[in-house]
Structure formats: structure tokens, C-alpha cells
Amino acid sequence: MLALILAAGGSAVRRCRPPVPYLNLKELFLAFRTAVFAALMTSAPLHAQQTPPLPPELPWSGASEKLIAPIDDRWITPAEQARFASSPSYAETRAWLERLDAASPLIEVKTFGRTGEGRDLIYVRASKSGASKPVVLIQAGIHAGEIDGKDAGLMLLRDIALRGKDPLLDHVDLVFVPVLNADGHERTNRLYRPHDRIPFAKGYRANARNLDLNRDYAKLDAPETRAIVALLRKLDPALYIDFHVSDGFDHQYDVTFTYAGWGKYARHRATADWLEQRFGPAASEDLRRAGHVPGVYPSAIDAQDPARGIRFSPEGPRYSTGYGDFIGVPTVLVESHHLKPYRRRVLGSYVLMESALRFTGVEGARIAAAKATDRAARPTMLMTQWQPTPQPIGFIDDFKGVAFETYLSPASGRLEQRWLGRPISYRMPIIGQTSIEQVHLPKAWWVPPGYTDVVERLALHGIRHDRLDTPRTLDLDHVRFIAPTLKTPSEGRVPVQAQFVHESRKAVLPAGSVRVPSDQPLGLLAAALLEPESQDSFLAWGFFNGALQLEPGTDDFVLAAWGERALANDPALKVAFERKVASDQAFASDPAARLAWFRDRLLPADPYALRYPILREQ
Template identity: 65%
Template sequence: MIVTPYRLSLSVCAGSLLVLSVAPAPQAIAQVSAPATLSATILPPAAPWTGASERLIAAADDPWITPAEAAGFRTTPTYAEARAWLERLAAASPLVTVKQFGRTTEGREMILVRASKGGAAKPVVLVQGGIHAGEIDGKDAGLMLLRDIALRGKDALLDQVDLVFVPVYNIDGHEQRSAYHYPHIRGPAEKGRDGNARGIDLNRDYAKLDAPESRAMVGLIRALDPILYIDCHVSEGFDMQYDVTFTYAGWGRYARHRATAGWLESRFGPAVSRALTRAGHVPTLYPSPVDTRRPDQGIRQSPEGPRYSTGYGDFIGMPTVLVENHMLKPYRRRVLGTYVLLEAALRIAGTDAARIAAARAEDRASRPADLLTRWSPDPTPVGWVEDFKGVAFDTYVSPASGRPEQRWLGTPISIRMPIIGQIPTERVRLPRAWWVPREQSEVIERLRLHGIAVETIAAPRRLSVDRVRLIDPRVTQPREGRYPITAGFAHERAEQVMPAGSVRVPADQPLGLLAAALLEPESQDSFLAWGFFPEMLAPAPDTDAFVVARLGEHVLATEPGVKAAFAAKLRAEPAFAADPEARLAWLYAQAGPGHAFVLRYPIAREVD
């Protein structure tokens, strides 16, 4: 057995590559004529299952049967079909309202459904489906639960809380349906895409807010300030006996805000695990594998950044749950499990509303002195799962890949699994405040969208600040609509006059930790890391070589730090050492304050 079904600490940070159990040649895939055939062709057989949650399915002649139920869970409705069904439910029940809260990249209306008994304002549980539009279990589970709340006697779930449900977050991706999207997920027959219309993964966009969908959702979070936020997904990885898994950012070991993490571990996890088990499901915490080809190598536990829903919730002190249903379980079983989890979540949130409020208040009153920015795997396991409910596999040489691939056999096995934690390798001490030049309007806009407190000065102010210079920056592979940047950083103290119109971002505020994640250059989710300041990488203005050579000689003679860095670069990079133009350009970029942008981080850190 697992030591405790709700205390295993697992991470959702790192995705895992999928290895399909049977890999047909491309010609075979091309010949598949019906979407329903695809899963049966490439996925291992589904294990038989029955559970008490099957009683939740409406009868075939029920006038309020949902589209997925009516289709035997073989298909999922389009966004228009789901919206029409929800608007019909709202017309039939005073408990339900439907409203718009944003627009997608392609201009579609983003809707939410609020289920409430009205009266005095109640805390909100916010649930979203389809941020990854092929992982759509939450949408169909939510429709069933809303029906039963509005019309089938479960309205007591609304005695202490309101439910706000976003049926599909990534609507544009949802409508680009194909049998070949998410081939690792068993049903429905056609699924949407991972990214939005621009290919941006919205569950990597909470920090940088590039997509209109992300801005709408963060605006909704600010307006509702939910006591619980649930994000419904489906897993990748490997076969196992568990069907419904869930996780939180960092768990107790790595959570940035510990009070809300403690409530999730001690109250939410046990409550939903008990409910799922009673309903015939097999829950556990989401096992993020170290190596999908060798499950016995362990499961990963690590901190998270605010690019993810769970990481964002952790940074702002909002209890956030990631539901990761198991990909190889049939759609019907996954939807029913999600229903049970959501119902249990409403119950425990209502019971514990005051306790959650106290935990949030404690976290938001905290003022961390530093920010963890880098970590590496701990060579010693931080714990063990003594009886992980796995599935046996063998291997065969695939004619497609030409290498051994896994073939899952469906046979239950028990695995002793190590839990691989992380060792902190870099922390940065937070300043009193960050100073953003008024011309960095894109950054200032993002800070305000997050609700981070800022102040704009009306008159110049002289300060002692920490300035940052980039060392050997690199533009990495494009991701999420951006060209991320990696670099080393050199810090230096200086006196600087902040001109009128400069924006000060104090660290002493409830969202100070989020501000740090966005503005500290070492942070993996900083605006700098996402490539918001490309002007830093432009070369210095050109001039004649004989002038630059003499200027470089002067810098080497008068700046010991530059001289040492130049010598190290010559030793480490033979191509650089052999390139006269590159050598002069590098020295010119170091030459005093004349180059306002070159390798200089534009945001200053107020240190005293």
C-alpha cells in the first residue's frame, strides 16, 4: 500500500514524453477510417471497471441528459453545443447563470457558469476545464454536476460556497478537433489541441500573460478571489492502476506559501481520496515519472514557477489543485471520477471555508526574504512509495522507431518507487523594491494585470540601487510565442536618479513574491527569462575599428573586472579569441554607461 494516499509529494512541473504501447507504421495510421478505431489500434486494451459512480449517469430518456452521456461518452460536445446546453439549464433553474468574462485569440466569447443560492456573498470554488483542450474531462463532468445541483437535489453543495465553472478555457484549441490530437488519451473520439490559436500553451502563460485567454482568467481570479481553484487535466507518462490523480504546487516540502499547502495536504487530499475510493475509483497523487521507460526509477517532486496554474496559485496564496486523470482509462470512467472529485471538493471547501480563509490570510501576510530560483535532483530519495499500483510491460523492437519500445500488458504489479526530490542550488535575496522605467510599458501593464501594487513617482528621486549586467546571454529555442533568454548576471551597486514617471514595485506587499518571480533576473519565470527585453541583446552602435581598438585598450587598462572577464572569455572560447570584430564589439559593449541597453537589465533593484 502507499504509505498514505494523500501525503505523497509529487510534482507537475516537468512533463514526460509519451511512448505509445503499440506503434503502427505511418501507413497503418493513414488507413484508419473511423476515429473510434484509433485508440483501439495504438493503445493497450482497457481493463474492465465498474464503480458506484456509474449511478451518476442519467437515463437515456432523461430530458437533461448531457451530450457526452447521450453519446455513451464516445464523443464530447462542441463548444457551441455545450454552451447551448448550459444556457438551457440556466433558463430552467434560478440557481444557474451564464455570463461572458473574456474573448479568445480568435474572438470567441469565454463563458463562465455560476451556481449560487444568492443572498449574502459566499466564497467561491473556481473550476476550469480544457486549458489543454484535448484533456476535456472537466467539461463533461461539470455539466453533469451542474445539472444535479440545479435540478436533481444536490443544491446543498451551495449552502456555504458558490461554484464558478469555466467549461472550456482554451476554446480556440477545443474547436480544432481531430482524432489524431492527444493519441495517448483514450477517448473521446475527437479532441482539441494543446495550444490556443497561436499555439501558446495557456498553462505556461499565467506569469507572462501573452494570451487574451490568460489575461481574462487572471482577471477572473482577481475578481473572485476563490478559496479553491481546480484545473482539470489528463496525464501523460506510463500505465498504472490509478484512474484519478491530483497534485498541488510543491506540496509541503517545496510550497512557497505553506499555510494553504498545509490545508491542501491535510484536508483536501484526504477528503477527495475517501470520496473517490467509496465511488469505486483508485486515486493517488499525480506520479510525475523520472523516466517513463523505467517507472521503477521513481517519481519527481520539485518546486514550481508561476507559469503554471498550480504554481501561480501558490505564489499568490490561493489553494490550487491540478487534476490529472490517467490517460489510458476510458473517457466514461475519467469523467465520472472527475465528477466525484469536484463534488467532494465543494463539500470540503464549504466545511472548511473559515479555515481556508485563515490559511490564505497567513500566507498573504508573510514577507519572504528570498526567492528560490534554481534546484537540482537530490541523489538520495526523499521518500518511498512502498506499494505503487503499477502495470507490467515488456519490450519489442518497433519497425517505426527501430528501437525497443514498451508494450503494456495490463497485468497489475506492485512497485517500490523512490520519490526524487530537489536540492536548492540558487536563492536570491529580495530588494526593498524594483524600479521599472516608464518606457517599459509592456512590463508595467502585466504587473497591473496581476494586481501587483505599483507607484509612479512624480518627481526625480536619487537612490542607491543594484544594477544587473548580462553575461554571455543566449537566445534559446522559441517557446510559447517567445524567444527565452538564458544568461549569467553580474550585480553592481550604483547611485542612480530615477526620472519622473518611473514605476516603483515594493516587495512589501501581498503579491511581493509574485513580483519577485517576474522581476528578479535569475527567476526562471521572469520577464527577462521570457525575452521581454530584446533590446539588451542588440549590438552597440558601430564605429571605426581603430577607435574601438584604442577604447578597448583603455577599458582593459582601467577596468580590472572587465579585463578578467575578457581574459576568461578568450581562454574559454577559441572562436571568439580568433575573431577581431567580436573581440572589439564585446569590449565596446563594456565601455562605460554610454550604451543604455547593451547587456544591461533595465530594471533596477532598490537595496537600501
């Protein structure tokens, strides 16, 4: 109970007034009394308020601790003032940044969209006057409960604007989005992410429509994702960094990061090479010098047995990292480790941000060349399905793990892990992927009139397309569904899974049809969205579920009479029908199946049912 009150007290002290150099004793007592009252008056049972037991905390101290402002600094951030026992609300974050904007010519707060609940999406541009410079775009809070990046960014912006770190802006501009999921950020609860070593209520993962924004980059259903994609198009950053906090097993690393596919599986080779060979080693060295333990984000094959390996695999454009890869922007996913204290994680995030600014300033020309190389490429294949390799593709020889034991849990009735807080190291296998399906890209895709939602999203992505003014006849590839099934609803949609048969025949394209050429810098992204086999296609996300509906046919009494007449007048049809009845007892005893047999032979084929509306120009 005391721990709960003290944690709540930190929050109450922060919310009583704006940041100030100190709190006098009377103010401290009033704030503490308010926190005690709030904790005692809550109607929730005590066990529901308590955080669950977490593994032992690994001891740590590092040079980055010197980044924390003194308690009497008038520009101390809210998180620093609370000694990282709380994090500011959306309104407090914005107010603090606008105060910094007013105090420094280097800082400008702007809006770039609105959330579903009407909150402004804000970013901060930190820039020195002069010629246009490369941009480092950093975002936090796409998952609003994973908010380390927000508080690290506030500290770094303060130090750039007022504490002598403005040389970081000599060769780059910083654009910082403190909270992308602003609606989820305000839906706080102490028991969100209960596995996270954070002493305060955390925001919700999804937005106001319960959409995970980091699954929405391809389909663009959420206003927040549309806004960040528009900002990416506007800025075309030299580097894009998305700050998260991990789940999963215990280990010693506090700041981990990853890229789309770790090069081997990246869709664009040059930017992937720059991330792996240049950015990663430089950022890791800066983190180590500051006392942190950086590493590759360890996505475990089996969290119950981490030593079985971690996976490297391709990523689709639904994710920020996958999307960055498809559009040729070097993109980094940062995953602070959830079992490290918030203070340590925020400091590690600060160091990584500062390192990224400094290194991008040096590497600007090299990054621009890599982006140009990738955007000039015209891939002819798209990998659409893959499976784990039977053998590791490599090893991390000295993976910094944490020891655990297993015990029989009376709660689960099975063996569970108990992490022991004792550092160990072991050889970690890296499990790669084998491509089991690829598709050849056509010259173009044709979107029929009426699919305005699809064309709208192509435009939002910046994918070039042209509209047909007059009808046109072409030999095109038509795709027919085989055994389509609707999957479990996901991210506000009902995904589709099917097999496909491709057939070439003439098609009359009406005026208003939209042609999307593959010969363009975003041709691979267009393929990921329009190829039916793609896991992140509009089809897979359920944009074309209407094509799964069968044409209703006609009334049974009409079809029965029509069938009777056909049997009387068409000897060949009569023979075929009687043979079917004689050989198939289930068919013979099923009136619906019998009428369906006549429907398939007497009615014209439905031109839309079980056919993919997008046509492919070979």
C-alpha cells in the same frame, strides 16, 4: 473500419439534433447513413484515420456509474446521451448551459472575456441567494483536448439545479469554466492525443496563437490567460481546481491530482498544508467510496522505467498550480489517466468536483485562515534553481502499477514497452529537489519609463506599484549580463539564459519610473517576475531582449582614422596596442577585432547594452 464508423455514428447522432429523450428508427438510420458516408468519403488514407493500438483496458465498475442519467431523461447531457462516445462542441455546450440557466434560478451563465478568434469565454455561477459565500472555481479545457472536466461539470450542474444536489450550495458558490481554450476546443482531430483512450476527435492543446495557456500565467500573453487571472482576482476563490488528462506510463489510478511542490517546496506553507493534510485525504476517500482509484499525480523520472521514481518539485507561476501557490490560493491540478475510458474518467471528475464543493463548505473558515496567514507572510528569499536529490525523500509503499515487458521494435530499432494490462504493486521512490540558488528579495524593484508592457502585466496580476512624479537619485543594485544566450523559441517568445553580476551605484530615476515594493501580499510573485535569476521572470521569457543588442559604434573608416591619431598622440595606448598585437596572433590578423579594441577605448560605454533595465532597491 466498423469501429471508425460506429464512433463517427455516435458523433453524427449527437450533432443531428438537440438532446432528446430518444431517437426513432428512421432518425437513427439517417444518422448512421450520414456517418458511413462521411467515413467513406474522407480523402485521408485509412491508416491515418485509425487510432494507434493502446494497452489492454483494465476492467472497472463503480458506484459512480449511478450518476449517469437515464437515456430518456430530458436533461441528459450530450456526452451521456452519446454514451461518452462524443463530447459537445463549444456552441452545443453553451446552448445546453443557457437552457439550464433558463430552467433554474440557481444557474447563471456569464462571460468573462473573449478568445483570440472572438469567442466568448463563459462561466457558470451556481449559487443560492444569501450572504456572500466562499467560491470554488473549477476550470476545464485549458488544454482543449483534455476535456473530461467539461462533461463532468455539465452533469454536476444539472444535478445541482434540477436533481436535488442543491445543498452543495448551502455554504459555497460554484463558478465553473467549461472550456477555457475555446478556440483550441474547436480545432478537432481524431489523431490529436493519439495515446488517449477517447473514441472521438479531440481539441487542440494550444490556443489560436499556438500558445499553451498553462505556460502563460506569469507572462500573460494570451487573452484567455488574462481573463482567467482577472477572474481569480475578482473571485479570490477558497479553492481553485484545474482539470487535465495525463500523458505517460500505465498504472491503475484513474483520478490523480497534485499541488505546487507538495508542501515541502510550496512557496506558501499554510495553504499547502491544508491541501495536503485536509483536502487530499477527504477527496481521496470520496473517490474510493465511489469506486475510483485516486492517487498522487505520478510525474515519472523515467517513463521507460517507472519504478525509478516520481518527482516532487517546486513550480513557477507559469502554471495554474504554481500561480495559485504564489498568490496564496489553494490550487489543485487534476490529471485523469489517459488510458482509462472516457466514461470512467468523467465520472471520477464528477465525484472529485462534488467532494470539493462539500468539503470546502465545511472548511471555509480554515481555508480563509490559511490564506490570511500566507498573505501576511513576507518571505525574504526566492528559490530560483534546484536539482534532483541524490536519494529519495520518501516512498509510496504500495504503488498501484501495471506490468509491462520490453521487446525489440522493428519501427524504432530499440527496446520498447508493451503494457500487459496486469495489475501489480511496487515501492515507488519519491525524488525531491535540492535548492542550488536562492536570491534575497530587495526592498523594491524600479521599472524605467518605456517598459509599459511590463507595468501593464504587473497591473493585470494585481501587484501594487507606484509611479514617480519627479526625478529621484538613489543608490541601487544594477545587474549586468555575462554570456547571455538566446534559447530555442518557446510559447511565442525567445527566452534568455545568462549569468549575472550585481553592482551597487547611484542611479538617477526619471519621472515616470515605477516602484514595485516587495512588502505586499504579492511580493513573492513580483520577485518571480522581476528578479533576473528567476526561471519565470520577464527577463527569462524575453521581455528585455533589446538589452542584448550592442551599440553600433561608428563607421570603420572613422574608427580607423581615430585609432591612428590615438596611437600618434597617446603613448600609453600605443604601448598597450602594440603589446596586444605582438602577443595575440589571432587578434593581429583580425581587422574587426583590432577596430573593436579601439572602439572600446575611444567611444563611451553603452549605458543600456548587456544591462538589466530593472534596478533593485536594497
